[in-house]
Amino acid sequence: MPAFFPYWVVVLHFLNIFLMFLLFRSGLEVLSAFPKLYWHDDCPPGREWLRLSKKMYGADSRRPWTSLDEEESWSPVVALPGRKNLGLGRHWHFMTVQFWILTGAVYVGLVVATGYWHYLVPTRWGLVPDSINSIGTYLRFEIPPKIPGQPFEPAQKLAYFVVIFLLAPFQIATGAAMSPSLLARLPWYGTLFGGKQGARSLHFLGMCAFASFIVVHVFLVVVHGLPEELAAIVLGDAGADRRLALGVGLSGLLAIVVFHVVITWFSLRYRRRTQRLLGRMVDPMEKVLSRTASSHQAYRQQDISPYHRVNGYPPPGQEYAAMAVDDFRDYRLMVGGLVGRPLSLSLQDLRALGDQHQVTKHNCIQGWTAVAEWAGVPLARLVAEAGPQEAARYLVFYALDDKGLTEGEGRYGFFYETIPIHLATAPQTILALDMNGAPLPIEHGAPVRLRVETQLGFKMVKWIAAIEFVAGVEDIGMGMGGWREDQQYYARAAGI
Structure with a gap:
């Protein structure tokens, strides 16, 4: 003893x-x-x-x-x-x-x-x-x-x-x-x-x-x-x-x-x-x-939350407001960077790439959660359509919202986030066009938002304007891997 x-x-x-x-x-x-x-x-x-x-x-x-x-x-x-x-x-x-x-x-x-x-x-x-x-x-x-x-x-x-x-x-x-x-x-x-x-x-x-x-x-x-x-x-x-x-x-x-x-x-x-x-x-x-976990979520319709919080105010500019009034008919998603085929896609073009429905749980980094049904294009389809070059390792998503106008507190610049290409091709990673059976609401990211179901919400960019395939993130923004990482010191990976 x-x-x-x-x-x-x-x-x-x-x-x-x-x-x-x-x-x-x-x-x-x-x-x-x-x-x-x-x-x-x-x-x-x-x-x-x-x-x-x-x-x-x-x-x-x-x-x-x-x-x-x-x-x-x-x-x-x-x-x-x-x-x-x-x-x-x-x-x-x-x-x-x-x-x-x-x-x-x-x-x-x-x-x-x-x-x-x-x-x-x-x-x-x-x-x-x-x-x-x-x-x-x-x-x-x-x-x-x-x-x-x-x-x-x-x-x-x-x-x-x-x-x-x-x-x-x-x-x-x-x-x-x-x-x-x-x-x-x-x-x-x-x-x-x-x-x-x-x-x-x-x-x-x-x-x-x-x-x-x-x-x-x-x-x-x-x-x-x-x-x-x-x-x-x-x-x-x-x-x-x-x-x-x-x-x-x-x-x-x-x-x-x-x-x-x-x-x-x-x-x-x-x-x-x-x-x-x-x-x-x-x-x-x-x-x-982030690399070892793939999403296997399959919640039921009755699990959908009656109220779903939002994080961030919509873009305040006249250009976005004009697109919204016209149901985003003139919207184009630009896809470029290290790809074999640069793309310019309308909402109709995106819908033609495929349709995937999933009822999943949103996990905000702040701590709140909500369940919703999302529908849209499997991002893997768009990746295949663009034909990334061998050097491409990350996707950068650029948003339409200027955080200096919508968020303030000393922070500035248009929002952007990055994800590694292996997450882009995961089974439940989609570009969402619909939410709960209706076109994506403005406050939740219309016309297009990203859903990466193994990550925290700040990675799921709303109001997407363009996607760029890059070899690394060091030359994007301040080089930390995303707007929140740059200006709020978040971690680049968001699995916990």
């Missing part, structure tokens, strides 16, 4: 604290983009079970609004990095979660290998009533006795078991159930949690459970005797020098605080550097998901 606190427990305990605070703060940044929680994937406005915002929008609102209007700007004191930086918050969150899972895997491996599991895993059902008795003892302001031959009393042991072997895997499972690539490949997985919104709500509640555990855990450390407990936790020996333990413990906590101050300042001051640095650790995971 190992010592009560072997050094590997001390080290991994500190690493877990370090990583958990990164996850908390970056998770709050992600939540601030859509601070509303639902139990159903339709996300009807006003029907959320929790709203962490004063903003109120309704499906029948007289004033046009988009989901970006629901975003909150939370303080960098609580969110990492704060101030409406969803892209960077996601980078921090997904970078951290990889190390948190690795730390947990190492911990569990050592727990099993060293026999430490005897301290953590209940071996009899009687531990449950014993834990209830222990809690009652605490409520009488007394300290319950430890389990004979073990370092914990029953409630402690049961709590550690739940947190390590149940709550942590639960957080990983619910986090995975929010990935559009995973949900598109395995639609049944999301149903285990009531859909993506159910998983999102459960993930939030899991975070609250972790936070509550930390508060109670720290309180009990104080109750049980701070000097001895601190010496055991920090130095692995309850009888060690308590002044040294206090100094090391406070230094470790101070280091965590300083680290958070520095990375928050750095992230807000050097956003592009932060995007590039964290992207080196996050992008490979997203690319693997």
